[in-house]
Amino acid sequence: xxxxxxxxxxxxxxxxxxxxxxxxxxxxxxxxxxxxxxxxxxxxxxxxxxxxxxxxxxxxxxxxxxxxxxxxxxxxxxxxxxxxxxxxxxxxxxxxxxxxxxxxxxxxxxxxxxxxxxxxxxxxxxxxxxxxxxxxxxxxxxxxxxxxxxxxxxxxxxxxxxxxxxxxxxxxxxxxxxxxxxxxxxxxxxxxxxxxxxxxxxxxxxxxxx
Amino acid sequence: xxxxxxxxxxxxxxxxxxxxxxxxxxxxxxxxxxxxxxxxxxxxxxxxxxxxxxxxxxxxxxxxxxxxxxxxxxxxxxxxxxxxxxxxxxxxxxxxxxxxxxxxxxxxxxxxxxxxxxxxxxxxxxxxxxxxxxxxxxxxxxxxxxxxxxxxxxxxxxxxxxxxxxxxxxxxxxxxxxxxxxxxxxxxxxxxxxxxxxxxxxxxxxxxxxxxxxxxxxxxxxxxxxxxxxxxxxxxxxxxxxxxxxxxxxxxxxxxxxxxxxxxxxxxxxxxxxxxxxxxxxxxxxxxxxxxxxxxxxxxxxxxxxxxxxxxxxxxxxxxxxxxxxxxxxxxxxxxxxxxxxxxxxxxxxxxxxxxxxxxxxxxxxxxxxxxxxxxxxxxxxxxxxxxxxxxxxxxxxxxxxxxxxxxxxxxxxxxxxxxxxxxxxxxxxxxxxxxxxxxxxxxxxxxxxxxxxxxxxxxxxxxxxxxxxxxxxxxxxxxxxxx
Numbered sequence: 041x042x043x044x045x046x047x048x049x050x051x052x053x054x055x056x057x058x059x060x061x062x063x064x065x066x067x068x069x070x071x072x073x074x075x076x077x078x079x080x081x082x083x084x085x086x087x088x089x090x091x092x093x094x095x096x097x098x099x100x101x102x103x104x105x106x107x108x109x110x111x112x113x114x115x116x117x118x119x120x121x122x123x124x125x126x127x128x129x130x131x132x133x134x135x136x137x138x139x140x141x142x143x144x145x146x147x148x149x150x151x152x153x154x155x156x157x158x159x160x161x162x163x164x165x166x167x168x169x170x171x172x173x174x175x176x177x178x179x180x181x182x183x184x185x186x187x188x189x190x191x192x193x194x195x196x197x198x199x200x201x202x203x204x205x206x207x208x209x210x211x212x213x214x215x216x217x218x219x220x221x222x223x224x225x226x227x228x229x230x231x232x233x234x235x236x237x238x239x240x241x242x243x244x245x246x247x248x249x250x
Numbered sequence: 251x252x253x254x255x256x257x258x259x260x261x262x263x264x265x266x267x268x269x270x271x272x273x274x275x276x277x278x279x280x281x282x283x284x285x286x287x288x289x290x291x292x293x294x295x296x297x298x299x300x301x302x303x304x305x306x307x308x309x310x311x312x313x314x315x316x317x318x319x320x321x322x323x324x325x326x327x328x329x330x331x332x333x334x335x336x337x338x339x340x341x342x343x344x345x346x347x348x349x350x351x352x353x354x355x356x357x358x359x360x361x362x363x364x365x366x367x368x369x370x371x372x373x374x375x376x377x378x379x380x381x382x383x384x385x386x387x388x389x390x391x392x393x394x395x396x397x398x399x400x401x402x403x404x405x406x407x408x409x410x411x412x413x414x415x416x417x418x419x420x421x422x423x424x425x426x427x428x429x430x431x432x433x434x435x436x437x438x439x440x441x442x443x444x445x446x447x448x449x450x451x452x453x454x455x456x457x458x459x460x461x462x463x464x465x466x467x468x469x470x471x472x473x474x475x476x477x478x479x480x481x482x483x484x485x486x487x488x489x490x491x492x493x494x495x496x497x498x499x500x501x502x503x504x505x506x507x508x509x510x511x512x513x514x515x516x517x518x519x520x521x522x523x524x525x526x527x528x529x530x531x532x533x534x535x536x537x538x539x540x541x542x543x544x545x546x547x548x549x550x551x552x553x554x555x556x557x558x559x560x561x562x563x564x565x566x567x568x569x570x571x572x573x574x575x576x577x578x579x580x581x582x583x584x585x586x587x588x589x590x591x592x593x594x595x596x597x598x599x600x601x602x603x604x605x606x607x608x609x610x611x612x613x614x615x616x617x618x619x620x621x622x623x624x625x626x627x628x629x630x631x632x633x634x635x636x637x638x639x640x641x642x643x644x645x646x647x648x649x650x651x652x653x654x655x656x657x658x659x660x661x662x663x664x665x666x667x668x669x670x671x672x673x674x675x676x677x678x679x680x681x682x683x684x685x686x687x688x689x690x691x692x693x694x695x696x697x698x699x700x701x702x703x704x705x706x707x708x709x710x711x712x713x714x715x716x717x718x719x720x721x722x723x724x725x726x727x728x729x730x731x732x733x734x
Binding site for chain 1: 516517519520523527529535536549560597
C-alpha cells in the first residue's frame, strides 16, 4: 500500500456542467475518496495538484480546449496521471484517439456507478503501481548513492558476471580488497543474495545511463 | 331579323278568305265596299307572314279589287261603284303600309327580347362558371333579391324568396353574429360591404363565401345595395392545403435539424441523466453508512430534482421541435428565445474557437408568433453561420443582436465567414439554391416562408469579413397601444 495511507486517493474531475461535477463529487466522496472539481482545462492546469495517488475524470467536450487536448498536453509534459474519459455523445474516432493516448477507460454518459468505480479503481491502481515503482527506485537510488566510487565499480563488474579474480585484474587491486568492496556493496544496497543485487543493478541501469 | 314561320293552314285560310271576298265583290250586287274587307286579310297576314309576302298580298288585293270592278262593271265608269273601288284601293294601300309598320315594330321588339334573353343567359352562365351570385337589398325594409347562382350558393331552390332569415339559417353558427352585423350596417346604409364568412349546408358541407356590395340609389332615391357573393371554398381549401404542406416541410426541416444536432441533443439529455444517476447512488451510500449523513443525502436528492427538471425541459424543447401540430401564434419574448437557442446550440458553438458576442436590446417589445418556427429560423441562421466559418477556418466571430426598429423587432446574426457572392445574394432564399456542397437549399427558403407568414421580412447582405442575416417581425399591437 501507499507509504502514506492517511491521505485518501484524490480524483480530479473536469466537466463544464456544474450539476455533473457536484453529483460526481458527492458520489466519490461517499466512497471515501477526495475530489477536486474544475469547470475547464485552464482551471485544472492552474490548480496545484497534491502529490498523492490520483486520477483524472475528464469530459471530452469542454468549452475552449477539449479533454483530448488536455490528455495530449499531459502526455507531452510527461505528467503520468491516469485519465478516464466521459462523454455525452462519443464517436469511434474520439474513442480511438483517447485510448491511443493511454486513457484507462472511456465512459458514455450516463454511466453505471459500478463502471465508474471500476474504472477509477483501475486508474488508481495504475497510479499507485507507478508511484510504488517510482518510490522503490528512489530508495534504491538513495542507497546506491551511499556506495563509494570503488564499490560502485566493483558492483558493476560483479553483476556483469566477472569473477573476483577478474575484477581484481580489471580494477588493479588484490582479490581480498575486491571481496571487501563487494561485501560492502551488498550490505549498503541491502541485497540479501547476489541475485538481489543483480536485479537492483538492472532497475538502476536506465537511470545511470541517462 | 327573326324569321316568321309561315303556317300552311294559315296561308290556305287567308287565300280562301281572299278569294271569298273577291267572289262576293265581283259576282254579287251588294252596294257596299266589300273590298275594304281585304284589310282584315292584310292585318292577319302582316302578323303572320314575312314583309315581302305581306307586300305582295297588298298588291294582289289591289289587283283583285280592280279585277272585281272590271268583271262587275266592265270598262264603263260607273260613278258610285268606281268611287267605292278607289276608296277600297286607297284603304288597302294604307292598310298594307300600316301592316308593314306594325310588323317592323313587332320585329324590333322581338329582337330586343331575344337580346335580353341571351344577355341573361350569358350572365347566368358567367355566374355559374365564376361561382358568383348577385343580390340586392333595399332599405329601409331589407327586401332582398338574388340570382339563381346566389340561391344555389346558399343551397336553396331558385324559386324560393330570399330573406335575411334564410341567409342566417345557412350561415355557420360561429359566423352568424358577423353576418347580422353586416346586414344591420347595410340597413343603416353605412358604406360598402366587403367580408368573408362561412356557410353550413344541410349536408354538413362548409362553404366559404366572399360578399361584396356597394350602395346605389333606386328610382325613388332610396339607398339600395347591389352586391355579389362568391363561393371561394376551392381557393380557401387550396390555401389551406398550401399552408399544410408548408407546415409539413418546416416540420421535416426541423426534424432534419434535430438530426444534425444529434450530438448536442444527446449531450443535453445525458448531462442531467448522469447527474441524476450519480446523485441517486451517492444518496444511497451516504444513507447506508454506519453513521448516515443526512445532509449529503438531502443535497443529492435536491440535485436529482434539479437535474430531472432540466432533463424534462430539454425533452420538452426537443419534442416541441419534433412536433407536427399546426403553428400556434402567441406573444414571444425574442431575447429569451435567442438565449434559449444559443443554449441549445452551445455544443455546436464550442466546436469552433469562437468569439461570441450577444447584444440583446433590454427594451425589446414582444412579438406574436410560433415559438418553435421562429426558433427554427434562428437555429438555421446560426448553424449556417457556424458552418460557413468552420469551412473558412481562421478566427471566428459571431455577433447575435436584437434591436427595436420602429414598429418591428430585428434579429441579426453576423458571422466572419467567407461572405456572400453578389451573384448569390438574390437567389439565396430561393428553394433548392445552396452554396454548400451537401446542402439541399431548403433551409433559407423555409426561413423566408416562416418569416413572411409572421408578417415579417428576412434578408442577407455581405458585411466583410463575413455576412449578416437578419429578420424583422412586427411588434405586438397591444404593446404598442399600451406604450403610446
